[in-house]
Amino acid sequence: MAQSKRPISMREVAELAGVSIATVSRVINGLGGFSEETRERVEKVIKENGYIANQAAKSLREARTRTIGMIVPDITNDFFSTLALQAERAFADEGYSVLICNDENDAERGEHYLRTLISKRVDGIICISGRTTFDEDEVPGNVPIVYVDRFPERSADIPRVISDDLRGGRLATEHLIEHGCERIAFMTGAHSAISVQNRGIGYEQALEAHGLAVDPGLRIELKGRVRRFQEARETLSEVINSGVEFDGIFAMNDVIAVGALLALCDAGIRVPEDVKVVGFDDSIYASIATPALSSVRRFPEQMARHGCDALLSLIEGNDVELEDTVPVELVMRESTR
Amino acid sequence: MAQSKRPISMREVAELAGVSIATVSRVINGLGGFSEETRERVEKVIKENGYIANQAAKSLREARTRTIGMIVPDITNDFFSTLALQAERAFADEGYSVLICNDENDAERGEHYLRTLISKRVDGIICISGRTTFDEDEVPGNVPIVYVDRFPERSADIPRVISDDLRGGRLATEHLIEHGCERIAFMTGAHSAISVQNRGIGYEQALEAHGLAVDPGLRIELKGRVRRFQEARETLSEVINSGVEFDGIFAMNDVIAVGALLALCDAGIRVPEDVKVVGFDDSIYASIATPALSSVRRFPEQMARHGCDALLSLIEGNDVELEDTVPVELVMRESTR
C-alpha cells in the first residue's frame, strides 16, 4: 500500500484508533494508564499505517535530540575513521546517532560546523580538531564538548582524551638510537596539531637524553595536506637528493612513514640496513608495508571509548577529569631489525 | 560572559529588542518589512546574546531537517570513507549535514538505522547497503533514497549508482589470462553484496570466453568479516597447504589481495613470477603493497558525486535515472608484471 506524501502523525493515529493524542503517546512510551484493549487498538493502527514518531517534534519538546556531533579532520584517515566507528558504536548503544563533519583541518570550516551542530541542538560534541577561531565564551548554549586526540591551546576547562604522544615520540626515537642510529630525521607536517607537536618534543627529549644534537636540518616538514603518502615520498626524495645524510627516520604517522619507505626504495637505500624507520599509529599500513613498519601503537578504540564515556557523563550533568591520557606502545617490525 | 543554561530563544531576543517574534524572524531571514534601525537593534541583541536558531523547531515547522542520512557498511574501509567524505562535501555545499550509520553488513542494524533516520526525518538517504529486511512498502514517509555501490535485490524503483563491477571482473581476469595464467583463483566473501557477486560473474565470463573452465575449487570464500586482511592471509595459507594449485589470484578487493600477498610471501611463493595477483578498488593499499598491486580502479569521488546529485534531485521532486553505472579501469603494477 502506497504511503501518503507525508508521514502520518500521532493525531491521525489517535483519530483512527478513536482515542486522544495523549493516550497514543502513553501507549507508545509505555507509560501505563490505558487498558489492554486500547493498547492493542492503538498498536494495530500504528503498525498498519507505518507510523514513525517525528523526532524533530520530540526534540523540540524534550529539549534534546539524541544526536551527537563529531568534528573530524578527515574520515579517510585510518586513525580517525577507527575513532569514528568506535564512537558511533558506543553512542548507538546509548540511543544516539552521530553527525559527522570533516573540517579538513580548516579552522573556518570547523567553526562553521560547530555552529551548525549547536544550531541542530546536538546533545554533545566529540571534537577532534585544533580549530581556534571560536572564543571560549562565544560557544553558545554551553553544549558539552570533549576533545579527542587534539585540542585548541586555549581550551581552558574542556575535557580531553589524548594519547601519550610525548612518550610515543621518545619511545620511537630511543628505539632508533638503541639500534645504532645517530642521525635521526623527524618527518612531520608544517602546522601540526598539538598531539603531533608533542611527538616532536618527545623526539628532541630522547635525542638530548642520549647526548645527540637536535639538528634542524633533520626536521623534514611536509608542506601541503599530509594525507597522502605521495607527498612524503616526494619530499623525502628531494631531501635525499640534496645530500642530507641520516640513518634513521621517525615519521609522525604511518602514512608518511610509508611514503618515506617508498622514497628510500626509489633511491636504492636499504631498510633497515642503511636507514631504519619508525612510524606512528600502528595502522594497517604498518602491517602491509614492505618491510613491515615498526610503529608506535595507539589505541583509538580505547580513546573513543573514553571520549564517549566522558561526553555521556557530561551530558548527564556529571563532572569528568580534565585530561585523560591513553598510553602508547612500540611495535617492532622489520623496518628496524 | 557566561551563557545561561539553555540557549536563548527568539522570543527572548524579541523582548530584549522590543519587537515581536515575527520581526526577529524577518530580520534573521532577511525577508524585509523592517526598518534599518530595527534591524540593527535586533542584530545587536542577537550578537550580544549569542542567539543561534533552534533547528529542531525550524525542522518541525518547515517539515525538513537539512540533514541527510548515510548508511555505510564500515567507515573504516578506505573505499567507503572516501565515498563518505565526498558525499559530506557535496552536501555541505548545499547546506546539509550528514548523519553516518555503520550497519557493519548486518541487516538488522541496517533496518534499525533506516528506521532511526526516518524518525529523525532526514531529507534523504544515501544507502550503501544490501539489507533486505525492510519491505518495499514498509518504508514509511517515502523519504528519497539513493543506493550507491550496492542495493537489495528487490529495490524495485529506487535509483542506484554503481560501478561497472561486471566489466571490472572481466578486465582483471582477462589481464591475468593474457599474462599466461590458466588456473585463476577468485577470493571473495561468503555472503557478498551484489556488486561483489558481479565481479565474480565477470570473472567467470572471462574464463569461459577464453576457454578456461570455472573450477569451484578455485573459489576461495572468506567466512567471517571480510574487513581485515588477516583473515584473507590465513584462509589462503590453508588453501595453499591443502595442495590446491593456481597461478593467478583475482581478489574481490585490495584488502583481501594484500592478505593474499602476505600469505604467498609466507609460503615462499613469488609474485609475480609464480603467481600473479589483481585486486579491486585501487585503494591506497594497492600502491603501498610490495610488490605494488595491480588493481581495478573505481572512482568513489565520481560515484559519490552522482549519488548526491541524484538524491538532491529527488529531494527537489525531480526524477532521476534508475541506474547509473560509473566505469572502471585496470591499473597495472608489479604484481602482474
Next chain:
DNA sequence: TACACTCGGGCAAACGTTTACGTAGCGCGG
C-alpha cells in the same frame, strides 16, 4: 449512603519557529 481511591483517558499548554493575515500611520493624487 457517603466517602476515598484507582483506573482509564481527555484537555490543553508548551517547546521555538514560520507565515498568512491584519492594521496603524503616513504620503499622495484627485
Next chain:
DNA sequence: CCGCGCTACGTAAACGTTTGCCCGAGTGTA
C-alpha cells in the same frame, strides 16, 4: 477631504510531541 497604497510592524495559528491536570465511572470501606 476621501480613498488608496505602501511601510513597518504585531497577532496568532500551525508543525507533532509530552505531560500536568482534571474528570467520570467503578470499587471497596465504614
